[in-house]
Amino acid sequence: MTIEIRLLGPEHADEFAHPILTAFGLPPSPERAERSRRLPEFVTRIGAYDGNAIVGSAGAFAFDFSTPGGGTVPTSGLTMVAVMPTHRRRGILRKLIERQLADARDRGQPIAALWATEATIYGRFGYGIAAFSGDVSIERDRSAFVGSPVPFEAHFVSEAEALERMPPLYERARRAAPCMPSRSPLWWSLRRLLDVESTRAGSGPLQRVIVKVDGRDEGYALYRTRLEMTAPQIPVVTVTVQEAMGASPAGTRAVWRYLCDIDLATRINATCLSPDHPLFLLLAEPRRMHYRTYDSVWVRIVDVPRALAARRYGAEGSIVIEVDDEFCPWNTGRYRLDAATSHVTRTEDPCDLRVSAAALGSAYLGGFSFSRLAEIGGVIPRTEGALERADRMFVGSRLPYCPEIF
Numbered sequence: 530m531t532i533e534i535r536l537l538g539p540e541h542a543d544e545f546a547h548p549i550l551t552a553f554g555l556p557p558s559p560e561r562a563e564r565s566r567r568l569p570e571f572v573t574r575i576g577a578y579d580g581n582a583i584v585g586s587a588g589a590f591a592f593d594f595s596t597p598g599g600g601t602v603p604t605s606g607l608t609m610v611a612v613m614p615t616h617r618r619r620g621i622l623r624k625l626i627e628r629q630l631a632d633a634r635d636r637g638q639p640i641a642a643l644w645a646t647e648a649t650i651y652g653r654f655g656y657g658i659a660a661f662s663g664d665v666s667i668e669r670d671r672s673a674f675v676g677s678p679v680p681f682e683a684h685f686v687s688e689a690e691a692l693e694r695m696p697p698l699y700e701r702a703r704r705a706a707p708c709m710p711s712r713s714p715l716w717w718s719l720r721r722l723l724d725v726e727s728t729r730a731g732s733g734p735l736q737r738v739i740v741k742v743d744g745r746d747e748g749y750a751l752y753r754t755r756l757e758m759t760a761p762q763i764p765v766v767t768v769t770v771q772e773a774m775g776a777s778p779a780g781t782r783a784v785w786r787y788l789c790d791i792d793l794a795t796r797i798n799a800t801c802l803s804p805d806h807p808l809f810l811l812l813a814e815p816r817r818m819h820y821r822t823y824d825s826v827w828v829r830i831v832d833v834p835r836a837l838a839a840r841r842y843g844a845e846g847s848i849v850i851e852v853d854d855e856f857c858p859w860n861t862g863r864y865r866l867d868a869a870t871s872h873v874t875r876t877e878d879p880c881d882l883r884v885s886a887a888a889l890g891s892a893y894l895g896g897f898s899f900s901r902l903a904e905i906g907g908v909i910p911r912t913e914g915a916l917e918r919a920d921r922m923f924v925g926s927r928l929p930y931c932p933e934i935f
């Protein structure tokens with residue numbers, strides 16, 4: 530059996546989707562394929578072929594992730610990875626990832642990122658777990674906030690208004706937290722604001738709300754409601770939040786207060802909230818949001834010097850990091866990082882820290898300290914105080930947070 534790896538154009542979107550639809554048990558959807566064709570972020574479709582039959586696929590979005598300190602880094606967002614069950618465990622995934630990372634390098638994307646279906650798959654390719662998220666189900670009758678209330682106004686907006694007023698609020702939030710992808714206007718309309726039957730999962734139409742504090746747009750909510758009548762004629766409404774974003778602390782407080790005060794609602798459900806989400810401090814009874822966590826984004830460093838130069842650091846000083854990278858051998862070597870300027874140079878100087886590619890992926894956005902990673906072996910300190918110095922540089926004020934599964 531010879532497997533050929535081919536790059537596919539958007540005109541092959543239907544064929545490209547075949548392996549992932551088979552894996553997830555979904556029927557072909559011309560509408561979904563058309564939407565994916567139109568997304569400017571969807572730049573790479575890789576197919577694995579056995580003769581004329583597609584037997585594996587991997588796609589990649591091109592977007593910019595926010596980095597600690599308010600910068601951004603071009604990112605290859607791996608998506609729709611699947612190998613047909615008839616062809617599993619013959620090395621096809623390995624070939625697809627090799628091609629994805631070569632493609633990312635050609636495009637000048639210093640990092641790659643993904644959401645994994647199974648956490649056991651991607652570590653071997655140098656992806657490190659970089660962020661966690663959680664789902665909540667807030668008990669509305671236990672949703673009192675601590676602190677002083679913030680007066681606000683909430684307004685329903687049309688899709689066109691949402692498309693104009695929500696992206697700037699998202700951008701303000703993105704500057705404050707690492708790991709948030711940039712979004713084109715089409716990403717907004719084809720993914721975030723999309724309101725077709727297949728996206729509703731039994732709930733009602735998408736509600737689009739902007740909250741204003743002191744007369745200024747400060748946050749937004751995208752959500753649906755679902756009414757069920759329980760005996761004896763007791764209405765129970767569940768609010769399912771697609772995205773709720775505050776552009777400022779006041780905006781965050783206002784938008785969640787709005788959601789928690791919707792009449793008839795008993796539960797407010799939301800997904801993809803960061804482990805340091807403000808709700809942990811806003812709610813008088815944070816336990817009553819029933820936060821359940823899972824690994825979210827995995828990061829793979831594709832180009833070490835460019836990736837390190839694309840973020841800011843929390844302490845000054847310099848450090849020499851030696852990277853071991855079997856899968857992307859061009860990364861292997863020693864790098865001196867000057868934290869004040871984010872300047873990175875290759876060096877032959879003795880190293881302060883040795884890190885695996887996956888450990889560097891885990892530390893890059895500040896989700897894990899080098900000290901913590903050293904405890905499980907992905908980081909080896911070579912000089913006195915190196916771990917503490919690296920931690921002061923890399924760990925930011927916010928945990929990485931990706932509000933959306935891609």
Ligand SMILES: CC(=O)SCCNC(=O)CCNC(=O)[C@H](O)C(C)(C)COP(=O)(O)OP(=O)(O)OC[C@H]1O[C@@H](n2cnc3c(N)ncnc32)[C@H](O)[C@@H]1OP(=O)(O)O
Pocket residue numbers: 552607608609610611612613616617618619620621622623624643644645646647649650653
């Ligand atoms: C970013 C995303 O899109 S996440 C979506 C991932 N896709 C899915 O979950 C769909 C269902 N799963 C599949 O289609 C396949 O099992 C895939 C794509 C995960 C793996 O494809 P395969 O071609 O079988 O993988 P391949 O043979 O290249 O294996 C490479 C290595 O990964 C290991 N591996 C592959 N899949 C898994 C898995 N699910 N769990 C644990 N290890 C795995 C293999 O054992 C092999 O290890 P080795 O290098 O030590 O020998």
